[in-house]
Amino acid sequence: MSEIRAAITAIEAFLPEYRLTNQELGKMVDTSDEWIMQRVGIKERRILKGGLATSDMMAEAAKKLLEKTHTSPDEIDFVLAATNTPDMWFPATACIVCDKLGIRNAWGYDLLAACSGFIYALETVSKFVESGRYRKVLLLAGDKMSAITDYTDRTTCPLFGDAATALLIEPVTEDVGVIDHLFRVDGVGRRYLHLQGGGSLYPASHDTISKRMHYTHQDGKMVFKYAVSNMADVAVEMMKRHQISPDDLAWLVPHQANLRIIDAVSRRMGLTTEKVMINIEKYGNTTAATIPLCLYEWIPRLKKGDKLILAAFGGGFTWGAMYLKWAY
Ligand SMILES: CC(C)(COP(=O)(O)OP(=O)(O)OC[C@H]1O[C@@H](n2cnc3c(N)ncnc32)[C@H](O)[C@@H]1OP(=O)(O)O)[C@@H](O)C(=O)NCCC(=O)NCCS
Known part of the structure; x- marks a missing residue:
């Protein structure tokens, strides 16, 4: 190659x-x-x-x-x-x-x-x-x-x-290395998950502070629903695109937002929990850090050539899946 x-x-x-x-x-x-x-x-x-x-x-x-x-x-x-x-x-x-x-x-x-x-x-x-x-x-x-x-x-x-x-x-x-990605962004999620204060639409003011607009707000139920279906769709599509069976896949590395979201996505991919990196219990949702924090903690168990799918979902909405083979 x-x-x-x-x-x-x-x-x-x-x-x-x-x-x-x-x-x-x-x-x-x-x-x-x-x-x-x-x-x-x-x-x-x-x-x-x-x-x-x-x-x-x-x-x-x-x-x-x-x-x-x-x-x-x-x-x-x-x-x-x-x-x-x-x-x-x-x-x-x-x-x-x-x-x-x-x-x-x-x-x-x-x-x-x-x-x-x-x-x-x-x-x-x-x-x-x-x-x-x-x-x-x-x-x-x-x-x-x-x-x-x-x-x-x-x-x-x-x-x-x-x-x-x-x-x-x-x-x-x-x-080895990064092989493929399937990403999406739609903007639908701006109604359900946002931090509105301090940007050009609502610059910081007494009003934005009193309305607590400098904090993260979400409609948890809606975010949950979209997260499960969108994350699972791209992850399953990635498996199909590269003919990866649940047995072939070494690990799913999912964004850590809610254990129930992770379980639902893993089930749709046909994976048992032994193949899913999960550390949400110790750290919660650290946003951009969740996936690399999982990889970091799993390094002793990773082998060169292991097939990994990374999957994430977040505000925007933004979401996607990546396929890579571990390099060392
Ligand atoms: C936020 C989330 C945990 C809420 O769980 P849920 O099962 O959907 O719960 P609901 O919002 O329906 O609330 C159910 C009840 O629990 C209550 N509740 C909410 N948070 C609570 C808490 N921390 N402790 C106790 N009760 C709580 C609600 O007030 C509600 O009470 P009510 O029925 O009397 O109104 C869940 O929707 C979620 O994880 N969504 C995705 C969020 C996410 O991942 N965001 C980051 C983007 S990646």
Whole structure:
């Protein structure tokens, strides 16, 4: 195989120390461990404290990544940061991370695609790498969801957590790496899942603050319905397109929003839970970080050539499935 493909060659993660448990949430809003475990499947989530931001988590993950792979900051030639919670409107969080790490020979930007941010970003950087012009790409994916979560709203505050990941993406000419993607975006979801305040439509004002418009709002039931059908449709289509049977597939790596969504998607794909990466119980929905955080934790169990399908669904709506073969 002489065609160039892009492969994930290393992953690191940063998880804040503070664990916000269901018991503690039960003191903040009218909820319980039993309700959250039954309806969502989350036990605890990490929360970033101390006035730190998304770029701090990304920079910590990326620092570990560069050390582990003996990569100098000068060797990085492109940086893409997938996040919904940039440090600020601008400069891009990618720029801030470059400054914190001393990356000087790269260019880059941020990509916002809600919970599909990671797969959209992985496909984007893959195209750069496949062009043959980029040798070492730093892909950052993470969110400080606690910054946009309303801790007086019991319907959203149990769901989200903070985390960041950093991945090295490099060219390969073997039969591994990113093979295919099937992505969609429709805009239907803007009614059901959004953060409306602070943009050009509703710039920050006393009114936007008093209406709590700087927090994430959703119609959970509608989001749930669309998430199950859309994520399952593209994942099943990807299996058909590449004639991958449930036995052939090593792992489904689903976005971690709700255990019931993950179960429904796995069932439609004909998979048993042993083939599904699930860590939602420990971290909740960390938005752009969920899929790479799963990959990071499963590295000891992954083998070169393993067939993986990544599937995500998020605000927009945005959704999609990717097919890749693990590279190391
Ligand atoms: C949010 C979500 C967990 C709610 O679960 P649900 O089974 O749909 O629950 P409903 O919204 O129908 O609410 C059922 C009842 O539980 C209550 N409830 C909601 N949150 C609760 C909580 N944290 N604790 C206790 N009760 C709660 C509701 O008020 C409602 O009470 P009512 O019947 O008296 O009105 C679920 O819809 C979901 O996960 N949706 C997808 C969200 C998502 O993934 N978003 C991110 C985008 S990827």
